[in-house]
Amino acid sequence: MFLVPDFKGFDFFPHGTRIDFMRWKGICFGLSIVAMIVSLGLVAVKGLNYGVDFKGGSLIEVQSKSGPADLTALRDKLGALGLGDVQVQTIGAPTDVLIRIEEQPGGEKAQQETLNKVVAAIGSGYEQRRVEVVGPAVSSELRMTGTIAVLASILAIIVYVWFRFEWQFALGTVVALAHDVLVTVGVFSLFQMEFDLSIVAALLTILGYSVNDTVVVSDRIRENLRKYKKMEINELLNLSINETLSRTILTGATTIAVLIALYVFGGDVIHNFTFAMLFGVVVGTYSSIFVGAPLLGYLGVKRDWSDIAKDVKSGAAARKA
Amino acid sequence: MLQFSRWKIIAIVLTCVVGIVFALPNFFAKETVASWPSFVPKKQLALGLDLKGGAHLLLQMDQNELRKDWLQSIREDVRKVLRDAKIGFTGIGAAGNAIQATLLKPEETDKAYEELKKLAQPIGNAILGTAGTTMTVERGQTPGTILVQPTEQAFNERLSNAAAAAVETVSRRVNALGTVEPNIVRQGRDRILVQAPGFEDTKALKAVIGSTAKLTFHDVHPSISAAEAQQTRVPIGYKIHPSDEPDEPAYLLREVPVVPGDDLVDAQPGFDQRTNEPVISFRFNQSGARKFGAFTKDNVGRPFAIVLDNKVLSAPVIREPILGGSGQISGSFSVESANHLAIQLRSGALPTPLTIVEERTVGPSLGADSVKAGLTAGIIGSIATVLMAITAYGTFGVYAVVGLIINGLLIVGLMSAVGSTLTLPGIAGLVLTIGMAVDANVLIFERIREELRAGKTPISAIDAGFTRAMVTIADSQLTTLVAAFIMFWLGSGPIRGFAVTLTIGIFTSIFTAVTVTRLLIWLWLRNAKTGKGKISVPI
Numbered sequence: 001m002f003l004v005p006d007f008k009g010f011d012f013f014p015h016g017t018r019i020d021f022m023r024w025k026g027i028c029f030g031l032s033i034v035a036m037i038v039s040l041g042l043v044a045v046k047g048l049n050y051g052v053d054f055k056g057g058s059l060i061e062v063q064s065k066s067g068p069a070d071l072t073a074l075r076d077k078l079g080a081l082g083l084g085d086v087q088v089q090t091i092g093a094p095t096d097v098l099i100r101i102e103e104q105p106g107g108e109k110a111q112q113e114t115l116n117k118v119v120a121a122i123g124s125g126y127e128q129r130r131v132e133v134v135g136p137a138v139s140s141e142l143r144m145t146g147t148i149a150v151l152a153s154i155l156a157i158i159v160y161v162w163f164r165f166e167w168q169f170a171l172g173t174v175v176a177l178a179h180d181v182l183v184t185v186g187v188f189s190l191f192q193m194e195f196d197l198s199i200v201a202a203l204l205t206i207l208g209y210s211v212n213d214t215v216v217v218s219d220r221i222r223e224n225l226r227k228y229k230k231m232e233i234n235e236l237l238n239l240s241i242n243e244t245l246s247r248t249i250l251t252g253a254t255t256i257a258v259l260i261a262l263y264v265f266g267g268d269v270i271h272n273f274t275f276a277m278l279f280g281v282v283v284g285t286y287s288s289i290f291v292g293a294p295l296l297g298y299l300g301v302k303r304d305w306s307d308i309a310k311d312v313k314s315g316a317a318a319r320k321a
Numbered sequence: 322m323l324q325f326s327r328w329k330i331i332a333i334v335l336t337c338v339v340g341i342v343f344a345l346p347n348f349f350a351k352e353t354v355a356s357w358p359s360f361v362p363k364k365q366l367a368l369g370l371d372l373k374g375g376a377h378l379l380l381q382m383d384q385n386e387l388r389k390d391w392l393q394s395i396r397e398d399v400r401k402v403l404r405d406a407k408i409g410f411t412g413i414g415a416a417g418n419a420i421q422a423t424l425l426k427p428e429e430t431d432k433a434y435e436e437l438k439k440l441a442q443p444i445g446n447a448i449l450g451t452a453g454t455t456m457t458v459e460r461g462q463t464p465g466t467i468l469v470q471p472t473e474q475a476f477n478e479r480l481s482n483a484a485a486a487a488v489e490t491v492s493r494r495v496n497a498l499g500t501v502e503p504n505i506v507r508q509g510r511d512r513i514l515v516q517a518p519g520f521e522d523t524k525a526l527k528a529v530i531g532s533t534a535k536l537t538f539h540d541v542h543p544s545i546s547a548a549e550a551q552q553t554r555v556p557i558g559y560k561i562h563p564s565d566e567p568d569e570p571a572y573l574l575r576e577v578p579v580v581p582g583d584d585l586v587d588a589q590p591g592f593d594q595r596t597n598e599p600v601i602s603f604r605f606n607q608s609g610a611r612k613f614g615a616f617t618k619d620n621v622g623r624p625f626a627i628v629l630d631n632k633v634l635s636a637p638v639i640r641e642p643i644l645g646g647s648g649q650i651s652g653s654f655s656v657e658s659a660n661h662l663a664i665q666l667r668s669g670a671l672p673t674p675l676t677i678v679e680e681r682t683v684g685p686s687l688g689a690d691s692v693k694a695g696l697t698a699g700i701i702g703s704i705a706t707v708l709m710a711i712t713a714y715g716t717f718g719v720y721a722v723v724g725l726i727i728n729g730l731l732i733v734g735l736m737s738a739v740g741s742t743l744t745l746p747g748i749a750g751l752v753l754t755i756g757m758a759v760d761a762n763v764l765i766f767e768r769i770r771e772e773l774r775a776g777k778t779p780i781s782a783i784d785a786g787f788t789r790a791m792v793t794i795a796d797s798q799l800t801t802l803v804a805a806f807i808m809f810w811l812g813s814g815p816i817r818g819f820a821v822t823l824t825i826g827i828f829t830s831i832f833t834a835v836t837v838t839r840l841l842i843w844l845w846l847r848n849a850k851t852g853k854g855k856i857s858v859p860i
Binding site: 004005006007008009010012015018057061062109111112115123127129130131132133134135137138145148149152153156157160161164197198201202204205206207209211212214216219220223243244246247248250251253254257258260261262264265266267269270273274277 | 323379381448455486491523563614642676677678679680681682686687690691693694695697698701702705706709710711712713714715717718719736745747748749750752753755756757759760763764770771774788792793796797799800802803804807808811812816819822823857859860
């Protein structure tokens with residue numbers, strides 16, 4: 001390793017920045033609240049475009065053996081089967097076709113019978129690349145466990161942050177996390193992108209990333225609280241965010257670069273998955289600066305971290321400060 | 322913080338080397354790896370079905386059918402008991418979840434009650450111990466009626482046995498198709514997961530799983546062996562059945578079975594009371610019992626064949642007439658093989674229909690495309706990360722990159738060693754882990770810069786950078802770990818693969834980003850100190 005000559009890196013970011021993030025907290029708070037309400041509204045009104053995992057039904061990806069796929073012919077053939085809502089669309093290349101068939105009435109067996117009919121109708125001109133059939137029992141279970149997984153993760157993270165910091169930090173973190181998840185789900189509802197099991201995995205990863213970001217800022221806030229006992233809270237929050245800004249941007253940029261690579265080159269199967277991550281990472285970075293930290297200012301935090309024993313005696317007074 | 326003792330360095334280097342040795346097989350062709358000496362790890366990363374192509378089927382057993390079958394057989398038993406005890410009855414029928422017997426003379430209720438109580442068997446087999454009984458026998462509200470009701474506990478055990486037996490049968494069938502390394506496991510109470518890699522045509526797979534197992538009892542030809550019959554001719558009404566064991570000779574059996582498989586109602590492993598050898602006790606229903614009784618009475622000292630899926634499981638010699646409808650199969654069983662055979666016998670006796678509740682099939686071409694896409698994305702993502710680290714942090718950035726490369730190798734090595742499978746979301750998790758692993762280094766290096774600006778000496782700035790950043794790194798990685806554990810706990814299939822990769826990545830990230838990079842920087846520092854002049858931190 002001493003073959004590497006010493007050289008300095010670029011220090012991209014100006015240090016000692018004094019950007020007044022707290023000045024915008026009103027606007028950002030308002031914006032975030034509106035975004036969360038709109039997301040909730042979208043999910044309530046437009047709903048989510050559930051994939052086979054959560055809705056049940058069949059998904060078949062086929063590839064034409066010769067030349068581009070004839071979508072019209074496929075639609076005609078499948079339409080004649082009377083299977084209700086059938087979607088036929090190309091995916092990636094013009095030879096690749098994705099066929100979605102809604103869940104058929106008649107329980108689990110009906111789904112398999114439908115699949116056989118569809119495969120027969122498609123004929124031998126196509127090669128089957130992927131088949132997914134999810135019956136009603138499994139889809140409702142997956143919906144349930146998916147919801148539980150997201151909620152349980154948030155709960156576990158709250159407990160951890162509460163344990164490591166103060167309850168105000170835990171509350172700030174959870175609001176930031178809920179914000180990230182809600183807004184991401186909202187975007188999926190707005191553009192009616194397919195929402196399946198992999199999106200739940202993406203949401204959980206976003207949770208992990210966002211909490212990571214929030215914890216880094218919180219850590220610095222706690223450190224500065226010990227260091228500057230008399231500093232005004234908004235000023236202290238600003239200082240902490242500014243001090244961690246270079247890290248926030250550098251890590252964010254690296255992660256986003258990696259995700260863009262995955263989004264562009266990772267293939268169609270994980271397209272929505274990487275999109276959710278990409279969007280979530282951006283929102284997660286925003287929320288730890290503009291949602292999580294300002295909330296601490298509103299909630300008020302314990303100012304004296306120097307001595308626990310002293311804190312017990314003057315706890316109430318310190319809290320008021 | 323910056324000091325490293327000699328043994329610590331050895332431990333760190335050793336960890337890296339071991340990890341890399343385990344990762345190594347993944348960079349060579351399978352044939353090359355096979356020729357390596359035996360002390361070298363050869364395990365390669367197992368690719369998930371979404372990457373190598375294959376079928377994933379989730380099968381559901383029919384609990385209602387199982388319950389119905391059981392009630393039916395209890396009904397037969399009740400009828401038999403009452404007949405044998407010469408107690409008259411006007412009807413025996415299902416009453417909800419129970420069987421109700423209505424007696425001809427109400428004054429015989431007590432006698433019937435005592436007789437029927439014998440039907441209740443202790444739960445559990447002789448090997449594992451007992452707890453509770455299989456059914457409750459009660460006097461009905463109207464005089465002269467008796468209710469026989471299976472207990473829920475017994476039903477659960479029956480369901481559990483049935484599920485284990487079904488997995489066994491399904492495995493046999495999937496293996497018979499020539500599938501390489503299928504994975505067939507029970508999931509939950511009443512489901513079976515079948516994963517058959519490299520399977521393009523799920524039709525055959527589904528057909529073979531959908532059909533029911535068939536177990537029959539056959540008469541063995543008294544004088545001609547299968548080998549002789551093969552050379553001359555097979556006598557009319559006889560058929561050659563191969564043995565279950567590939568090394569054992571085939572059998573010449575009468576085509577029409579003595580007892581059809583449907584007549585077997587139960588089989589349990591146990592021990593012979595005299596010899597204490599493992600045996601299998603089985604039980605027929607009434608019609609099977611009658612047929613088997615007549616056959617064994619006439620053929621003491623001769624063998625009969627137990628045939629499953631057209632293969633002879635065993636051909637025991639009849640020691641004595643078996644009249645009670647139940648008997649023992651003895652042979653050279655171990656406790657384990659007796660248990661296995663009993664399971665197989667049950668799988669013939671308890672065919673509950675299997676319904677496909679979830680199917681995911683990926684063709685090999687799509688799998689190959691996904692691997693290619695994942696690799697491309699991974700390489701480009703890694704290059705971006707490396708460039709970013711070196712541009713931002715200079716020489717120390719190079720050390721961070723060395724840490725990252727070791728990190729990647731450790732993840733691959735660990736995953737190969739524990740035999741976890743790599744799925745497409747798993748690749749995404751891997752790439753993301755590398756991206757996020759940089760975060761630890763970013764935290765440390767930014768901190769060092771900050772300390773330097775605050776006027777600290779290089780050594781104390783580096784020391785403070787690592788010490789202070791460590792708290793933050795631990796907090797942030799632990800919270801991610803929390804999310805990963807929950808994904809593993811609740812997730813299925815692809816999500817689990819992602820969670821495993823993420824979890825392994827968190828541990829290796831902390832090790833490489835903190836320990837390995839620190840070691841490199843310490844070595845650099847030691848080297849820099851020997852030179853003349855002031856140390857300038859290349860960051």
